[in-house]
Amino acid sequence: MFGNLNGWHLLILLAVILLLFGAAKLPALAKSVGQSARVFRGEMKAMKEEDDKPSTAAGTATSTTPDTSAPASTTSSPADTPEAKP
Secondary structure: OOOOOOHHHHHHHHHHHHHHHOOOOHHHHHHHHHHHHHHHHHHHHHHHHHHHOOOOOOOOOOOOOOOOOOOOOOOOOOOOOOOOOO
16 A cells, blocks of 8 residues: 655655644654553553453353332432422
């Protein structure tokens, strides 16, 4: 895909990026890209470790349904309260 890029193409591409973002914003842009890559690698490592762990309850399905045993909320909404009429 990028096999046809030579030194001049890359130089022109860097000049366009410098004009678009400005010299002052490039260090902040590079820092944010580095932080994003670090977070991505950490998440990938966590996912890989999660996949490597054997499941403790093999053969039992976990329920993803919401817990309905909790009591209903007792707070009232503004629609439930009577409005004061002048």
